[in-house]
Amino acid sequence: MTDVLDTPTTAAPEPQVRDRADVRRQVKLVVVLALVLLAEVWFKLQIDDPTVYQLFKGARSKDNLPVEFDGTAVSWIAVALTAVALLLAVVNRYPRGWAGVLIAVVVGIGFYGAFLMWAYADPSGTFAPAMTNPIPGTIRIATALVFGALAGVLCERAGVVNIAIEGQFISGAFFGSVFSSFAFVSLGAIPVFWCPVFGLLGGILAGMGVAAMLAFFALRYHVDQVVVGVVLVAFGYGITSFLLGQIPDGREDQFNNPELLQAVDIPVLVDIPYLGTALFGQNLLVYLAYLSVPAVWFLLFQTRWGLRVRSVGEHPKAADTVGIAVNRTRWQAVLLGGLFAGLGGASFTLSTGAFDKEMTAGLGFISLAAVIMGRWHPVYAALAALMFGFLRNLKDQLSILDEKVPGDLLSALPYLATIIAVAGFVGRVRAPAADGQPYQKTD
Template sequence: MTATVERVEPAPVVESVADRRRRNRNGVLLGFVALVAVVLAVTTKPGTVTFRLSGQFAETPLNLALPAQPLAWIGAVVAVAVAVLYVLQKLPARWAWVLWALLATTFIFTFLSWAASGKVFPLTNQFQGTMSFATPLILGALAGVLCERSGVINVAIEGQFLVGAFAAAVFATVFGNAYVGMIAAIGGGVLIAALLAVFSIRYLVNQVVLGVVLVVFATGITGFLFDQFVQDDASAFNNPDVLQAIPIPLLSDIPVIGDVLFRQTILVYAMYAAVAIVTYVLFKTRWGLRVRAVGEHPRAADTVGINVLRVRYQAVLLGGVFAGLGGAFFTVGFGGSFNKDMTAGNGFIALAALIMGRWHPVGATLAALFFGFATQLQSQLQIIDTPIPGDVLLMAPYLATIIAVAGLVGRVRAPKADGEPYVKS
């Protein structure tokens, strides 16, 4: 007598109403992007688009000439295929990011084929400019990640940038050393972070309002000091040395990639390290677990013996270190002398990258690179005289941020206790 084993069928996965709505919105968005790609492909002029690769590895630039129309159509076909695969749910949900990455890459090539047909597009300059624009954004976004993962909203990144840039320029000039300027910038970023921490954690001030006030304060104090002391004697206070590139042996000799990534200043290398360190600390250490715990459930963290306020102080002040370094990039890292309001709202863009990156160090880094890419792209296209106004291109990152915050590219949720002051009962 043999026993009969009945096969138990797994229960079907029931899609929630919210997930279905999000999937439908994503499908509409993907379809719209695919339609735009097709329109671009149809209107691409005959000719070749030449991607110029240059750098230290070659005495003469390498020009890669490709037919513009076929390249545009390849991108358009891939965009349509991505939209169809998503709508038909042919890939597991965890692979959705692959579709978005593929769509973004092919759409960029379709757009470049349309905009630069018959012209030379300096691809290496595009990559180098992306790194330059993205470096302070990444450092500022990391500062925001640390703050908001612990439950403190940091709208004051712009103020930290300004004070850091000002301190770096003045101290680097006075001491004749750009590295002293970097240390001073860290002090400036930590100073604004300390004000944010004290007033939001100790005195329970509304964190969004406080952040705006600190930005206004930083703008006012740096502008006042610049007008009263720095402007009239720039040679003594506002003539800093700019950090020089330090090529990494062997790695800097890699064609294109070596020039872009490994022939940089110590500040850019510090940014690389910061991304790895913050990611590791937040997700692989006990302190990182405590930071995430007080940002999600501070009351529960308190009941198991975690000092919520102390952890928040530590996270905010550590974030000030990275924001200060981001401010140093505007002076000793790239631009040289300090000018009033020279950060030009980059602190708010870093905050947008933080949200777009879903409060994750790696996600925020990728979002900041996207912002840097779009900013450099509009500069490049203005140089080669394309039919699209550069100001229109500057809208793209902000539009993408709105789309991300609206939840059209997946669930975007801040830490549960973000912005909520904690009072120990």
């Protein structure tokens, strides 16, 4: 009897209270995935003839002929994948971290496939358009966005808001064209290959020049950094339009006819089916973008200089206390960011042709959105830039399908994604604590 009385009783477990953020996350996932699932089902039910044509191998392929296939399986696989993800979200088993990102990517690819099946099926006329590989166009557009995103990451990690990426883009595009054109005409003895290199130098100098003005007013005179950035964007557009108008008639070849960067194939890798030419048959700027992302990551997170940059962006007073020159470090980060933004601007003219006063088309602001969506991390920001490049390329690819997909809606896709990004839909993001805050040393 005593043993029975002395036996401790096990208390009933208290019910766990879920965090509000976790509940919001689940609701958001369920709503989004449900909408995606409904859209995919609608896409499939709207198809009468599922026969579509694809030309994914690219124009440089030896057997460059459209391939006919039935898109039914693609549509239903997309529906199944989204349904599984929705079920995980409903029972609150949708994973976090890389596993969750991977599921989101798979669902996104499935949605893209279902959308393409609907868009290219049931052609209305005698012409049946073929789906083409989206990777080359995405890389071409995203190159400038990646450089701009890296510029934004470097500046904001140091505590300087860089709204002026668009101004650096337009300036780099103009001076990249001028330097390349002038080298081709005036230095005819040098190999043609070096003319675009001079263009890259012009873009770098222009980008760093605008960056120097941003640093001068923001760090030296403590002018509001957002205001300075907006003014520098207007200045970039104004000065390049003025200088373009000063080119005499008949002298365009000397000042605005850049020698384009030529594609350079990387042996072995270029032979990979479907991906090789798209990724490894590109020009020098694309390869520089590939290398710049890990390089900036290494600088920020694996070097003493990167630690100093991050410290002055998070707690400049503490950094000053241990002997770090806050404003000098910020100057360095802003100028290095200007170098990358100038390369991004030069890509507009050295990859496509003559400078036009509105050719950057607001992509600098999309680069800034990629910085926010990428949580001020160089790798994530580059991935966000790729996503924006993909959406912009999608608009170009589907422009021939205006009867099914309104062209105005396609044109708005990158900007809708930008609004979603800056509105915090990607989750709670935190900028560097001292971002946008000037620092003045006190005794």
